[in-house]
Amino acid sequence: MKRWLGRWLLGVGVLHVAYGLVRYRPGFAAILDHGFWNALPGHPDRELAFWFVMSGWGMLFGGGLLHRLEAAESRLPRWVGWTLLIPAVLGIALEPATGFWALLPPAIGALQRARVHQAGAAA
Template identity: 30%
Template sequence: MAIVVAWCLFALGVAHIAFGVIKYRTPLLEAVSAGFIGQFQVPEIRRTAFWFVLLGPLLMFAGHAAVHAVSVGDLALLRLIGFYATATSLVGVVAFPKSPFWAALLVAPLLLVAGYGVL
Protein backbone atom coordinates (compact mmCIF):
# COMPACT_ATOMS: atom_id res chain seq x y z
CA MET A 1 0.00 0.00 0.00
CA ALA A 2 2.83 2.42 0.83
CA ILE A 3 4.27 2.08 -2.68
CA VAL A 4 0.91 3.05 -4.17
CA VAL A 5 0.76 6.16 -1.99
CA ALA A 6 4.32 7.08 -2.98
CA TRP A 7 3.43 6.76 -6.66
CA CYS A 8 0.36 8.93 -6.02
CA LEU A 9 2.67 11.75 -4.93
CA PHE A 10 4.61 11.33 -8.16
CA ALA A 11 1.32 11.35 -10.11
CA LEU A 12 0.33 14.61 -8.42
CA GLY A 13 3.49 16.14 -9.87
CA VAL A 14 2.68 14.91 -13.37
CA ALA A 15 -0.87 16.22 -13.03
CA HIS A 16 0.45 19.57 -11.77
CA ILE A 17 2.57 19.99 -14.90
CA ALA A 18 -0.18 18.86 -17.28
CA PHE A 19 -2.83 21.06 -15.66
CA GLY A 20 -0.44 24.03 -15.53
CA VAL A 21 0.50 23.74 -19.19
CA ILE A 22 -3.17 23.59 -20.16
CA LYS A 23 -4.36 26.33 -17.79
CA TYR A 24 -1.46 28.69 -18.48
CA ARG A 25 -0.91 27.81 -22.13
CA THR A 26 -1.15 31.39 -23.42
CA PRO A 27 1.22 33.08 -20.94
CA LEU A 28 3.71 30.23 -21.26
CA LEU A 29 3.67 30.43 -25.06
CA GLU A 30 4.00 34.22 -24.91
CA ALA A 31 7.06 33.91 -22.67
CA VAL A 32 8.64 31.31 -24.95
CA SER A 33 7.97 33.37 -28.08
CA ALA A 34 9.44 36.44 -26.36
CA GLY A 35 12.72 34.58 -25.84
CA PHE A 36 12.05 32.74 -22.54
CA ILE A 37 15.00 34.23 -20.63
CA GLY A 38 13.78 36.92 -18.25
CA GLN A 39 10.22 36.69 -19.56
CA PHE A 40 8.52 35.52 -16.35
CA GLN A 41 8.80 38.65 -14.23
CA VAL A 42 5.87 40.49 -15.76
CA PRO A 43 3.01 40.22 -16.31
CA GLU A 44 2.04 38.51 -13.07
CA ILE A 45 0.25 35.68 -14.91
CA ARG A 46 3.58 34.58 -16.41
CA ARG A 47 5.20 34.41 -12.99
CA THR A 48 2.22 32.45 -11.67
CA ALA A 49 2.41 30.06 -14.64
CA PHE A 50 6.13 29.54 -14.16
CA TRP A 51 5.91 28.69 -10.46
CA PHE A 52 2.80 26.57 -10.90
CA VAL A 53 4.42 24.40 -13.57
CA LEU A 54 7.79 24.31 -11.78
CA LEU A 55 6.20 22.79 -8.67
CA GLY A 56 5.33 19.69 -10.71
CA PRO A 57 8.89 18.34 -11.02
CA LEU A 58 9.45 18.97 -7.30
CA LEU A 59 6.39 16.86 -6.49
CA MET A 60 7.64 14.20 -8.89
CA PHE A 61 11.03 14.23 -7.17
CA ALA A 62 9.41 13.86 -3.76
CA GLY A 63 7.34 11.00 -5.17
CA HIS A 64 10.44 9.27 -6.54
CA ALA A 65 12.20 9.71 -3.20
CA ALA A 66 9.17 8.20 -1.45
CA VAL A 67 9.13 5.26 -3.90
CA HIS A 68 12.82 4.73 -3.21
CA ALA A 69 12.27 4.95 0.55
CA VAL A 70 9.53 2.32 0.39
CA SER A 71 11.62 0.08 -1.89
CA VAL A 72 14.62 0.04 0.45
CA GLY A 73 12.64 0.13 3.68
CA ASP A 74 13.90 3.58 4.73
CA LEU A 75 11.04 4.51 7.01
CA ALA A 76 12.87 7.56 8.38
CA LEU A 77 13.06 9.07 4.88
CA LEU A 78 9.43 8.20 4.21
CA ARG A 79 8.38 9.89 7.49
CA LEU A 80 10.41 12.97 6.55
CA ILE A 81 8.78 13.20 3.12
CA GLY A 82 5.38 12.63 4.71
CA PHE A 83 6.01 15.31 7.33
CA TYR A 84 7.09 17.96 4.82
CA ALA A 85 4.32 17.08 2.38
CA THR A 86 1.70 17.17 5.15
CA ALA A 87 2.93 20.49 6.54
CA THR A 88 3.08 22.06 3.08
CA SER A 89 -0.37 20.74 2.20
CA LEU A 90 -1.87 22.06 5.44
CA VAL A 91 -0.41 25.52 4.85
CA GLY A 92 -1.67 25.40 1.26
CA VAL A 93 -5.19 24.42 2.28
CA VAL A 94 -5.33 27.15 4.93
CA ALA A 95 -3.96 29.80 2.55
CA PHE A 96 -6.04 28.66 -0.44
CA PRO A 97 -9.07 26.70 0.76
CA LYS A 98 -10.52 26.39 -2.75
CA SER A 99 -7.43 24.83 -4.30
CA PRO A 100 -6.08 21.43 -5.29
CA PHE A 101 -3.94 21.34 -2.13
CA TRP A 102 -6.68 19.06 -0.82
CA ALA A 103 -5.40 16.28 -3.12
CA ALA A 104 -1.94 16.49 -1.56
CA LEU A 105 -3.52 16.62 1.89
CA LEU A 106 -5.11 13.24 1.16
CA VAL A 107 -1.81 11.65 0.08
CA ALA A 108 0.72 13.28 2.43
CA PRO A 109 -0.57 12.00 5.79
CA LEU A 110 -0.67 8.50 4.33
CA LEU A 111 3.05 8.81 3.59
CA LEU A 112 3.63 9.95 7.15
CA VAL A 113 1.65 6.99 8.52
CA ALA A 114 3.52 4.62 6.17
CA GLY A 115 6.77 6.04 7.55
CA TYR A 116 5.74 4.69 10.93
CA GLY A 117 5.21 1.26 9.41
CA VAL A 118 1.43 1.31 9.72
CA LEU A 119 0.63 0.94 6.00
Protein backbone atom coordinates in the same frame (compact mmCIF):
# COMPACT_ATOMS: atom_id res chain seq x y z
CA MET B 1 3.09 -2.56 3.45
CA LYS B 2 1.64 -1.39 0.20
CA ARG B 3 3.79 0.98 -1.77
CA TRP B 4 1.55 3.82 -2.87
CA LEU B 5 2.93 7.04 -1.38
CA GLY B 6 5.50 7.73 -4.10
CA ARG B 7 3.13 6.72 -6.87
CA TRP B 8 0.44 9.02 -5.48
CA LEU B 9 2.82 11.96 -5.40
CA LEU B 10 4.08 11.13 -8.90
CA GLY B 11 0.49 11.13 -10.11
CA VAL B 12 -0.19 14.49 -8.49
CA GLY B 13 2.97 15.84 -10.11
CA VAL B 14 1.97 14.59 -13.57
CA LEU B 15 -1.50 16.11 -13.21
CA HIS B 16 -0.04 19.38 -11.92
CA VAL B 17 2.35 19.73 -14.84
CA ALA B 18 -0.24 18.70 -17.43
CA TYR B 19 -2.91 21.00 -16.00
CA GLY B 20 -0.43 23.87 -15.77
CA LEU B 21 0.69 23.51 -19.38
CA VAL B 22 -2.94 23.61 -20.55
CA ARG B 23 -4.32 26.17 -18.09
CA TYR B 24 -1.44 28.62 -18.42
CA ARG B 25 -0.81 28.13 -22.13
CA PRO B 26 -1.09 31.89 -22.84
CA GLY B 27 1.61 32.58 -20.25
CA PHE B 28 3.94 30.04 -21.85
CA ALA B 29 3.18 31.42 -25.31
CA ALA B 30 4.12 34.89 -24.04
CA ILE B 31 7.38 33.51 -22.65
CA LEU B 32 8.27 32.03 -26.04
CA ASP B 33 7.15 35.16 -27.89
CA HIS B 34 9.39 37.24 -25.65
CA GLY B 35 12.38 35.12 -26.60
CA PHE B 36 12.57 33.12 -23.36
CA TRP B 37 15.56 34.93 -21.82
CA ASN B 38 14.50 37.18 -18.91
CA ALA B 39 10.85 36.69 -19.89
CA LEU B 40 9.42 36.49 -16.35
CA PRO B 41 10.27 39.69 -14.42
CA GLY B 42 7.39 42.14 -14.39
CA HIS B 43 4.91 39.65 -15.89
CA PRO B 44 2.86 37.97 -13.13
CA ASP B 45 0.96 35.81 -15.65
CA ARG B 46 4.21 34.32 -16.94
CA GLU B 47 5.59 33.91 -13.43
CA LEU B 48 2.44 32.07 -12.35
CA ALA B 49 2.62 29.74 -15.36
CA PHE B 50 6.29 28.97 -14.78
CA TRP B 51 6.11 28.41 -11.02
CA PHE B 52 2.91 26.38 -11.22
CA VAL B 53 4.55 23.92 -13.60
CA MET B 54 7.86 23.95 -11.71
CA SER B 55 6.07 23.00 -8.49
CA GLY B 56 4.67 20.02 -10.38
CA TRP B 57 8.23 19.03 -11.34
CA GLY B 58 9.14 19.27 -7.67
CA MET B 59 6.34 16.84 -6.85
CA LEU B 60 7.60 14.49 -9.56
CA PHE B 61 11.08 14.60 -8.04
CA GLY B 62 9.80 14.02 -4.51
CA GLY B 63 7.43 11.30 -5.66
CA GLY B 64 10.24 9.51 -7.46
CA LEU B 65 12.47 9.59 -4.39
CA LEU B 66 9.64 8.45 -2.15
CA HIS B 67 8.86 5.60 -4.54
CA ARG B 68 12.51 4.49 -4.39
CA LEU B 69 12.47 4.59 -0.58
CA GLU B 70 9.34 2.47 -0.56
CA ALA B 71 10.77 0.01 -3.10
CA ALA B 72 13.89 -0.41 -0.96
CA GLU B 73 11.63 -0.89 2.07
CA SER B 74 13.63 1.82 3.79
CA ARG B 75 12.51 3.36 7.05
CA LEU B 76 10.52 6.46 6.21
CA PRO B 77 11.57 9.51 8.24
CA ARG B 78 8.77 11.46 9.95
CA TRP B 79 9.88 14.67 8.26
CA VAL B 80 8.64 13.29 4.93
CA GLY B 81 5.08 13.29 6.22
CA TRP B 82 5.45 16.70 7.86
CA THR B 83 6.97 18.16 4.69
CA LEU B 84 3.80 17.15 2.85
CA LEU B 85 1.32 17.92 5.62
CA ILE B 86 2.37 21.48 6.47
CA PRO B 87 1.97 22.97 2.96
CA ALA B 88 -1.23 20.94 2.50
CA VAL B 89 -2.81 22.40 5.65
CA LEU B 90 -1.60 25.93 4.86
CA GLY B 91 -2.81 25.73 1.26
CA ILE B 92 -6.20 24.34 2.28
CA ALA B 93 -6.62 27.01 4.96
CA LEU B 94 -5.73 29.83 2.56
CA GLU B 95 -7.77 28.48 -0.36
CA PRO B 96 -10.15 25.61 0.46
CA ALA B 97 -11.07 25.04 -3.21
CA THR B 98 -7.56 23.90 -4.07
CA GLY B 99 -5.49 20.96 -5.21
CA PHE B 100 -3.62 20.95 -1.89
CA TRP B 101 -6.16 18.37 -0.71
CA ALA B 102 -4.26 15.86 -2.89
CA LEU B 103 -1.27 16.10 -0.54
CA LEU B 104 -3.24 14.96 2.53
CA PRO B 105 -3.39 11.21 1.76
CA PRO B 106 0.36 10.76 1.22
CA ALA B 107 1.16 13.09 4.14
CA ILE B 108 -0.99 11.10 6.54
CA GLY B 109 0.22 7.82 5.05
CA ALA B 110 3.87 8.84 5.44
CA LEU B 111 3.34 9.88 9.07
CA GLN B 112 1.57 6.59 9.82
CA ARG B 113 4.29 4.59 8.10
CA ALA B 114 7.02 6.43 10.04
CA ARG B 115 5.13 5.74 13.28
CA VAL B 116 4.83 2.03 12.44
CA HIS B 117 8.55 1.82 11.65
CA GLN B 118 9.40 3.69 14.83
CA ALA B 119 7.18 1.38 16.91
CA GLY B 120 8.71 -1.68 15.21
CA ALA B 121 12.23 -0.43 15.93
CA ALA B 122 11.38 0.13 19.59
CA ALA B 123 10.04 -3.41 20.03
